[in-house]
Amino acid sequence: MDVMKKVPVREQEPQVRARNFEEVCLGYNKEEAMEEAGRCLNCKNAQCVKGCPVAIDIPGFVCQIKEGKFEDAYQTLSKSSALPAVCGRVCPQESQCEGKCIRGIKGEPVSIGKLERFAADWAREHQIKPQPAAEKNGHKVAVIGSGPAGLTCAGDLAKMGYDVTIFEALHEPGGVLIYGIPEFRLPKSEVVAKEIENVKSLGVKIETNVVIGKAGTIDGLMEEEGFEAVFIGSGAGLPRFMGIPGEQANGVFSANEFLTRNNLMKAFQEEYDTPIMRGKKVAVVGGGNVAMDAARTALRLGAEVHVVYRRSEAELPARVEEVHHAKEEGIIFDLLTNPTEILVDENGWVKGMTCIRMELGEPDESGRRSPVEVPGSEFDLELDTVIMSLGTSPNPLISSTTKGLEVNRRKCIVAEEENGATSKPGVFAGGDAVTGAATVILAMGAGKAAAKGIDEYLSGK
């Protein structure tokens, strides 16, 4: 074998997986994991750890895998991460831990994500649980939202002995892990539900179907229900639309709606009641991970799928691995293309979309080359479904019903980076609710920092 290269990971064949919702990447087996772990140089001053937003002891757990001590590897991981089976699958490792790996200078970096996934999957298959707190300290903390930020914050606080209750608006906990990221990237009952079980096994209570801001408020939780601190991890779930003509036509969806129907409501399975549009020709507008997820979902529902993105391939914000997978599966990329109007038939349904070609102009202040329209280059795409994946912003429901909570002009909650403290004493925040739409692991990092901040706040009381 070539020590400069990663041990390849087994995947479903593109032609096969384009027709099913099962996981694309099959992960390492024991032998493959131990072999890949053997490539780690066990650096003294490990750069990879600096690239990880929750600072996992990477050489530590990788060496434990190398030695076949899989349970130890899992316990090392769970000291820093509440959701290792999730992170191993969805983190953009190329720009984080693996991006800093010394092996990556001359060859390919160590496959840290796949090893993390292996250790977490192995632990799950062998019913290994994370270690709960030795004793409870009696302090009550409320966590709003059960996405990656909330689960991490709750898990960390529970390990410190706090009595934690998570309030979740939807009927299932997990946030974007449940409604957003599709089954074929992140299996729901197998992986997400089990990770959430692990958080519960630390003593965390989860109340679903509670929309804070409607059924009670943060002030109510603190004044009437005895919560001494609150963490807001309510995410950025409000979809943006383009504001072009025809956008209210039947057959135009936000990626959030399309993915929620499919992932949370399981519309792709016959026995579930929620319907979904099975389009024949679908355009997904946008180039992020959510756009890739929506495109690959529409493909699996039987459509020909175009990704319409106004910049070029180099600027696609989606992970390289996802773009690669999407191409392998047959997604068509219409790059340097921007919609100007959605064409609607007499019954109110989408029949097409007028687009215009773009070219990249001079770099702006942020260094990104902004796209400009090529005059006279309009053309029509024939379509029956359009999925808008233009990003999301925080829902103002919580900030507008909490007295004294400062938000910025993008409606993001203002919170300190090192401890999550907001302008309101006892109230902390983190994840997309603070930053706007970002990544799972950054949300987890913020949840972790806030748990520390809450502990300091309550111990100092």
Next chain:
Amino acid sequence: MYPIVKKKKLADKIFLMDVKAPRVAKSCLPGQFVIVKMDEEGERIPLTVCDYDKEAGTITIVFQTVGASTQRMESLEEGDAFQDFVGPLGCASELTETPIEELKQKKIVFIAGGVGTAPVYPQVKWLHGQGVSCDVIMGSKTKDLLILEEEMKEVAGNLYVTTDDGSYGFHGMGTNQLEELVNNGNTYDLCIAIGPMVMMKFVCLLTKKLNIPTIVSLNPIMVDGTGMCGACRVTVGDKVKFACVDGPEFDGHLVDFDQAMKRQQMYKTEEGRSMLKLTEGDTHHGGCGQCGGDK
């Protein structure tokens, strides 16, 4: 789980249920709605709130069997439970934020169509509790489909009942009754209309002519009901609004009803499909022209 503590058949295909959901009952106000999900496979269904009891911790819902999901819901009995029941959702009626003295000066008329009587009831009851009396026009297609007449009588000022076929009360629609009241010299400062989309559209056409400000409660397709998907988006005065968080009540004279009605039809064939699957089960082999089973 959210147990059903009472079930009552109000009319053919129309049912009332009291559901135990203390957190929802505690914060609920007139004009808000809930979303229910029966079981693991169920879909999320938005339902208006007909009444709430903060002490007992219950919410009263009224629904009409129109598709596969509501038909399945009809089979639930007292003692059964909803797996999920979330609310209160949406904004409360603006009336609840208006000073009482101001409300007492106003002549308000409600127009309730069919099951729309259910969400009108808590508003009229709330006003009655504040000492404000208002007129109510409640209509249905026929006498047998009329619901909550006794309950409404207790809280409404003047109650006018209409049936489309004249089998009971005034012969005609709510709009005809309103027109007659105005022709007879009644004046109104505010009209609140809740019912099928097409009925609200025609009420608005009339009240615009009569120059009566009108509030409607929209019932578009919804999924999450918390503002995260935009399935329920409607155009109001050239602005796109999400009915679940910005509404469900809007200025009726600004609503694009034709668009809203088209959007409501989006899953018509999907609904037909699941209805057939439910009623015919394994015996369904296609041929209905809707389900694709004949291809």
